[in-house]
Amino acid sequence: MPSTVLVTGGAGFIGSHLVPQLLDRGDTVRILDNMSRGDRGRIAEWSGTGRLELVEQDVRYGGAVHQAMAGCDEVVHLAAVSINKSEADPYESVDINIVGSNNVFKAAADHGVRRVVFASSASVYGEPDTLPMSEDGPLSPLTPYCIAKHTGEQLLAYYARRSSLTWFALRFFNVYGPGQKPTAYYTSVINHFVQRLRNGEPPVIDGEGAQSMDFVHVHDIARAIVLALDAEGARANLPVNIGTGIDTTVAELARTLIEAVGVDVEPRFRPRDVLVSRRAADISRALDVLGWKPTIDVRTGMQDLVDHEIG
Template sequence: MSSTVLVTGGAGFIGAHLVPQLLDRGDRVRILDNMSRGDRGRIAAWVATGRVELVEQDIRYGGAVHQAMTGCDRVVHLAAVSINKSEADPYESIDINVVGSNNVFKAAADHGVRRVVFASSASVYGDPETLPMAEDGPLHPLTPYCIAKHTGEQLLDYYSRRSELSWFALRFFNVYGPGQKPTAYYTSVINHFVQRLRAGEPPVIDGEGAQSMDFVHVHDVARAIVMALDADAARADVPVNIGTGIDTSVAELARTLIAAVGVDVEPQFRPRDVLVSRRAADISRALDVLGWKPTIDLRTGMQDLVDSEIA
């Protein structure tokens, strides 16, 4: 059944992959975005279909959020200030990521929205004590961004207990793919390696390259969001990891990208003390609750990224 979905931050990286999936299944989409980083050309093409509306506003303004929420059945909340900017300006981070999120959730509850899907983050775990990282494991958010994501989950729980609203907080791991900004905090290493490889230079790795991440393709992330919009309300009101369950070391990433770019170089290792951290998601809840599992493996995804015009 088609519906009207409000997507905050829908002009951004994940929105660029989510909105087409929503349109393909017959939904109407209202994008609430301040367009500080959005692609106006892409938005204009969507609006021209007659099924997408842009509300150029900021989630910090409660009245604007309430107005944008009118007539929407479901909500995807993507809008946020990134993790690196949150440490540079904690005030703005709390203002947007906590106050803004509260505006979205409160408006959703007031308007009788039945489902909110919130873009949370694996950063709520901090440095994991064990792998894989499970939703019920210990949380140690370390920055204003991470703290705000955890707070957002708690706010959703608060409003769901006082309304008909149900929710999923999708804890995204290291999201990558075509269209990502070069400055993306957790995956900037990809862009750095690709730039060097395209210049015929080897990637330079600190230490032995044992530090790892769980890279999940943005197409699969968008799929997870769509599936969370439809999932059974009886299974809702929980956080859900969205990753691959595979911890890919920086050294392995470098070799995968060397093959994708097609250059004959070897990674260079820069001896230095490095805090080796590892990340890998326990994705059993995603399969159980959403019916979701990743479909794009690292090699295919990195080739897709390298081949894209925006990579």
């Protein structure tokens, strides 16, 4: 049956890919967003369906959150301050990412919401000792953003014990795709490489380029959220990794983007000591609990990004 879904931060990057999927399946969507980075043109387009409402408010205001929550069956909590901004302004990060999340989860519990899907992050793991990174592995959040994501998971568990709501905390790995700001933390290296390539210059890689990330396309992220909304309650109340399970090194990324842009250059390596960090998700739980697996490989996804967005 169609549901009424509240999506906090729904006018942002991930929301721009999630909301159309919710509307396509017949849901009514209520977006709560302060519109500091939201796309009003897209909101106007969605409003044409007659099944979308924008509540221009901030998750830090508990009364506004409670009012927006009334009548909702499900909640997707995306609103957050980014990882790089959290270090520049820890106070704002705690205010939005912890206090704001608590407001959302408390209101969901009070209003009898069935399911909350929380946009958590692979950053809760910190620097991994082994790959792939499992949900049951050690957690070592290193920044206010990472600490807030871990705290959000714990708050969800707290409210679930005291109400009828069920939840999933989806630990997103390195999300990328059309619509993402070029200054976003995990796409800055992509944007830098593409800008140089389009100027006929080789990408410059620190060290040997062995540092890696698990890049997951935003379309697959949106699919995972929809599946988490629909998953059986008996399988809920868990964190779930959402990645590809493949760690793509910076050197591999550079060569993929060279091919996507279509230039004849070779990467240039800059001798420099770097702290080699690697990330790859264990996604067996996502397949088992949600029936989810990625559908867009890095090569295809980077070509999509180059074709549509960066330039």
